[in-house]
Amino acid sequence: MRFQRLLQMRRLATSASATLMRAPKQTTHHSTMGTSLSVRTMAGSGAAIPELTQITDNVQRGNYATLNDADVAHFEKLLGTNHVLTEDLEGYNICFLKRIRGNSKLVLKPGNTEEVAAIMRYCNERKLAVVPQGGNTGLVGGSVPICDEIVLSLQRLNKVLSVDEVTGIAIVESGCILENFDQRARDAGLTVPLDLGAKASCHIGGNVSTNAGGVRVVRYGNLHGSVLGVEAVLANGQVLDLMSNFKKDNTGYHLKHLFIGSEGTLGVITKLSMLCPHSSKAVNVAFIGLNSFDDVLKTFVSAKRNLGEILSSCELIDERALNTALQQFKFLNAPISGFPFYMLIETSGSNGDHDEEKINQFIGDGMERGEIQDGTVTGDPGKVQEIWKIREMVPLGLIEKSFCFKYDISLPLRDFYDIVDVMRERCGSLATVVCGYGHLGDSNLHLNVSCDEFNDEIYKRVEPFVYEYTSKLKGSISAEHGIGFLKKDYLHYSKNSVAIDWMRDMKKLLDPKGILNPYKVLN
């Protein structure tokens, strides 16, 4: 029985993967939203240009100076006219979900740390507000201006400075696109320990500033561990050199952590060193179907127990999330269908035969116990990518033609999926799709509620309920997407007032004039 089923799986692996088509190269645009009152303007990629956020959200402009001609002339002298933009700034002012729109009149593109420092020094003296911007793929409106902040684009700081094949340490400028960085690392036999759908556009500096998660956290941990050092420019223009080429460095406070995940509110990261693991020789991906969330949990435990040392991803997709993506993107072709839950399990190891044997054994045992119903396993690099494409397109499928309330929460695994059912019940027929997917291996659920267009009734049923629910379970209201502008009103659901006060004090200490990324993270 078991072998028959395994054979069936192998057959599926060959036939189904063979029919999968490669998706046209495109960036996966994440979306996390639905938390503030201007939610009405929230929309998918084809949406109209939104109203100015300062107006829709009634934002009180901070007490900052207003840009004048002398300022522009100063920056032109500093950077050269080519790197000072005053026209066609829409792409810098609007977040890619077309959810937040600022009204910046100036984009600066420094080419090195000294120029970033000179810009910050000047802005601090003049009290001009600044928003650092990387690939602008953020999900919570953290990388666009809210009022008229100057956009400090890190785009030109795009070099991989060194990759050490022996130690695995890479030094990279913050504006380097993640995919380019990963390619350079791969050429040296290494892997960047971070992978996410937006890799073709996002910048490594933005990733680090937001402590981006993605699909490899289960294996390599988050960026607080992988980033060995940073160089950051402070609000007053001081350059804080915290670069380090060692894992071990207990020389007092670990200041680098202040800049990892603080979303550009405490400093501008200009350079960083990262520990990149040596690439695995063998990567296998299983895409499996399961009948219940209970079976998902059992399979997760079995994966940890039996694949532990080679497990590199453990993702969950429920059937509604998968089906929505399949309907929207005809080039996707799921290898199996008809199950309420799917898991994408990846292993990365050094011995292909051994790893294949292990993953097949793991699946065969799961099938024998009745926990796994069907699936496909592949080690072919092209097919591995095609299976990943399905997962990467899930968030896009949900915003392609619908309005979608999105939540990115950490929840205890035992309670992980309940919120999706609870929400489905609460929204009833008002919602078209209520689904859940995400990084099961990291207890990170992406809960999505979509409807034809913004619906105030659903909004009231979903919020603040979802935050209260998460808070009661001691979860996190933002597992990996950050707080940015969109979630700052909800921070107290995950941090108590003592913690928030300390955050405020740290902000005051590092940026007394409040010029760095204002209106974000803290109220």
Ligand SMILES: O=C(O)CC[C@@H](O)C(=O)O
């Ligand atoms: O859009 C979302 O809800 C999640 C996006 C991203 O974090 C993902 O895991 O695909």
Ligand SMILES: [Zn+2]
């Ligand atoms: Zn995610």
